[in-house]
Amino acid sequence: DWTAAELIELARRHEAPRAAIAPWAGPGLIEDTDPLLPAVWARMLLGEPVPELEARPMGDLYLLLDADVPFVQDGIRYFADGGGRRRFQRHCDELLARTGARVERIGGGWEAREATARAAVERLMAEPFPGRWTLPPALQPVFAAGG
Numbered sequence: 001d002w003t004a005a006e007l008i009e010l011a012r013r014h015e016a017p018r019a020a021i022a023p024w025a026g027p028g029l030i031e032d033t034d035p036l037l038p039a040v041w042a043r044m045l046l047g048e049p050v051p052e053l054e055a056r057p058m059g060d061l062y063l064l065l066d067a068d069v070p071f072v073q074d075g076i077r078y079f080a081d082g083g084g085r086r087r088f089q090r091h092c093d094e095l096l097a098r099t100g101a102r103v104e105r106i107g108g109g110w111e112a113r114e115a116t117a118r119a120a121v122e123r124l125m126a127e128p129f130p131g132r133w134t135l136p137p138a139l140q141p142v143f144a145a146g147g
Helices: 004-024 037-045 082-099 110-125
Strands: 062-065 103-106
Touching: 004 037, 037 082, 062 082, 062 110, 082 103, 103 110
Parallel strands: 062 103
Antiparallel strands: none
């Protein structure tokens, strides 16, 4: 029973550590889940877009994994059936296309997936380093030290 507010907070919680480590990450910062992914979850769980989520800063490259390998339930995953996985993938694909994100589709067996992902990251890393990811000032996290 997720709400839009909870998904927005989830995105903010992804942005805070990203902002904290980005200055030291050098030319590459790899994330399993970025702040844009809650926008996909909003479409899946709420059945509608949450514009604030779809306007989050994007990464330089998205590795979009195809749902063409057997699913392994780890106890916390939603939409384990093939139809749900495909629907989630479609939502990812549509959002990334709508935002103009750079996407590398990853499919096939595990070795092929790894080789495709490594090659995509190597191509990105060979490009000039533009300073990459930064948060707009309005989204900068505030860190407070307690005593």
